[in-house]
Amino acid sequence: MTILWTRRHILSLADFTPEEYNAVLQTALSFREVLGRRTKKVPALQGQVVANLFFEPSTRTRNSFELAAKRLSADILNFAPGTSSLTKGETILDTAKTHLAMGTNMMVIRHQQAGVPLAIATELDRLGAKVSVLNAGDGQHEHPSQALLDLFTLCTLINSEEPRLEQLQGKKIAIVGDILHSRVARSNLWSLTAAAAEVHLAAPPSLLPQEFSFYGRERPGRLILHWELDPALENADFVMALRLQRERMTDHLLPSLREYHQRYGITHERLQQCQPGVKILHPGPVNRGVEISSELMDDPDFSLIAQQVTSGIAVRMALLYLIAGGEKA
């Protein structure tokens, strides 16, 4: 079985094709199998350099990419903004060019400003560099690898041996929480509407402006906005809670955490109106008792949170592998 892949950078899911989604799912599946072995390593990227340029600090996503790269036998360069040349007045593009000159093959980039990974990719292309850029989260814009690992988690739940985008067609998926500020939500909106799912967004009005319906225009799936939780949960197959930044309180976008939990927190009781077998997702880290009740989070009958983390390694291996254009594991 041959996988065609022509995309050099992964910056956004806005124009991902069904073939690309399925290529990621299929490749991630073969790496999930590798991770089940005692020796969880393949030599696919031996001698290649993956640079983790995390201008915005992150342990979880950086660890996941680092472990994925190690499983592919790549060498890793970790960029720590605190002690870096940036504090000496170097520009972000200069930092990227320095890593290019060191022989980096792939750059995994996180930045607090939307568009930085794209700007770096554009400049590297202009220079004729054969380097790939992977957006690991840029401002409130996109977080493609998170949405792809969510997709892999959902599709392998439906068919563990042959996950495909089409399996989500018509499924009702509720996304609950701070949608306005969430790059995770935005990337998921692209993938889930591409899958022809029925996506219901639920959040207080201050965190869910009407403009969000834009993401559903001319897409196979449907997008419905709610300012209350219950209509989003009703008959839902999956519920994805988003992380609530505590700073939102001080911005006066939200009342207290307790009131938030009462109105939008996911609990066992609230899930009774969903489809039987409903599952919950969360990109982590969770504020226990805020987005999700502590009991529900620890209930393996409902929570897919651990599976999401595990999927993250396989999906990020797949992304690095596909953009490297290497041979199969």
Add this chain to the structure above:
Amino acid sequence: MTILWTRRHILSLADFTPEEYNAVLQTALSFREVLGRRTKKVPALQGQVVANLFFEPSTRTRNSFELAAKRLSADILNFAPGTSSLTKGETILDTAKTHLAMGTNMMVIRHQQAGVPLAIATELDRLGAKVSVLNAGDGQHEHPSQALLDLFTLCTLINSEEPRLEQLQGKKIAIVGDILHSRVARSNLWSLTAAAAEVHLAAPPSLLPQEFSFYGRERPGRLILHWELDPALENADFVMALRLQRERMTDHLLPSLREYHQRYGITHERLQQCQPGVKILHPGPVNRGVEISSELMDDPDFSLIAQQVTSGIAVRMALLYLIAGGEKA
């Protein structure tokens, strides 16, 4: 020669059996041999993941575990609490579970609170995870790998080819310094009394409460407390000085550093009342001129401090290897 090992976690030495001590000594001996080769590596843990979860910062112990894991060809995940999800409100157990979901096989855990490694191990066992937890220092409770490397250093000094716990029987070992706050001392009390050594503790009353005699109850060895240094040193075979935290001064538990050194500092002169050939140990880092005189610390006829560091790599390789249950190097 077959080594039986059934313990999954190494959290405390309180219930270590003589067979377990000797298994560690014997395994560490074979790894010490590996470290003497030009290529100091074995493939024993290839493809396995060791996560260093150091919630309390440490360079020395973390480096030692990291190098031990690399020598066994494992992959390492380093957790840096400063930039981590902990600052985003994630609990310690959630951090551990995230590392579990990433495919971690062994967690090396240091925390400023006693009991955290045990709590994590208990939760991971409850979840049915086949993951091992290694306590790398928890509050003032225990630091098992330090006591085991001390034991290996002492026993290989007595018999470099066949170190065994029984070789310390009847040896007089003085432990000097801030015993009250020392996890190193507590783990050493378990191992040395298990070895039937005669352990003499010497410290100011404020740093050595009577309750410490508890550690000697119903153990093969003897435990004697002193509030003066000289009776502890008299005829001692080995002297172990403990690190003095400078914060103790501001807590009014101690007079000046100078007075401390005069009363409890180890010097060439003071060692004259010990057995000929007496050796000194210190877990490091040393406050030169406080716990030990600078001249003595640099005197290779007396100091075992460098050997302790070297033993640390071999012993930590042995611990990782034994709990992984892998084949021999």
Add this chain to the structure above:
Amino acid sequence: MTILWTRRHILSLADFTPEEYNAVLQTALSFREVLGRRTKKVPALQGQVVANLFFEPSTRTRNSFELAAKRLSADILNFAPGTSSLTKGETILDTAKTHLAMGTNMMVIRHQQAGVPLAIATELDRLGAKVSVLNAGDGQHEHPSQALLDLFTLCTLINSEEPRLEQLQGKKIAIVGDILHSRVARSNLWSLTAAAAEVHLAAPPSLLPQEFSFYGRERPGRLILHWELDPALENADFVMALRLQRERMTDHLLPSLREYHQRYGITHERLQQCQPGVKILHPGPVNRGVEISSELMDDPDFSLIAQQVTSGIAVRMALLYLIAGGEKA
């Protein structure tokens, strides 16, 4: 072709011989070839430990040494001064001895104080340790690997297949900027005057004391000091701009950045008085629009900055390889 190499430490270029310069150039050339392969790795230092002791923070140089060591299959220990035992009162020599006891084979040392790498090397030699020390920048003293990568960049530009020190004989090289505080300049003065180049220094009087003519005494090359830029640039073959620390302003050693750029900044216009084909170098990170105009920095017809970074990996591989005394790649 056999390379003779007897030097254990690389601390300064003051007494480097032409044979040693050429051994570095030749070895770096062979590693540059390795870096062109798809699998950019050789097993030359497998199982050996390289410790990066960067007491002064640095991303760029540390990354370059780390990647060089990984390309040689060595294991790396990274020392982070912030969280280290130094904050617990340990001396620098004790830190080095701890790394020695852990089995370190090579120490790459950066420190804000001149002479620290030498002091550590001297102490390790006194102890009979077979460990190599590599100075990665000490105060305002030296930065040998930077000058050697500059040399490799220049010589491979002249003859990409056979770079040799002698190729710089009679070449006019201008070094411009904060020479007084620059370890990069000092190391380059040793190498360029050894190569019999004609070295012209240009800087404001406050940053270029007359004493600098010392570096040219009894050397094959010539050294000429200028307090204006134009005579240094006239007919120059190469122009090396140095980084300007912004702190110099507050020290009242310099007027404004704008005035500095007007008098000493390198621009397309200013380069018209140089030899046709003139190239510019900069050790990075560059303050765009201060030392070099932003347009010039990005002009591949003039800038060698990216090549310097690339040369850095090959040269540092060569240095680690030569002092390790291992077999050829």
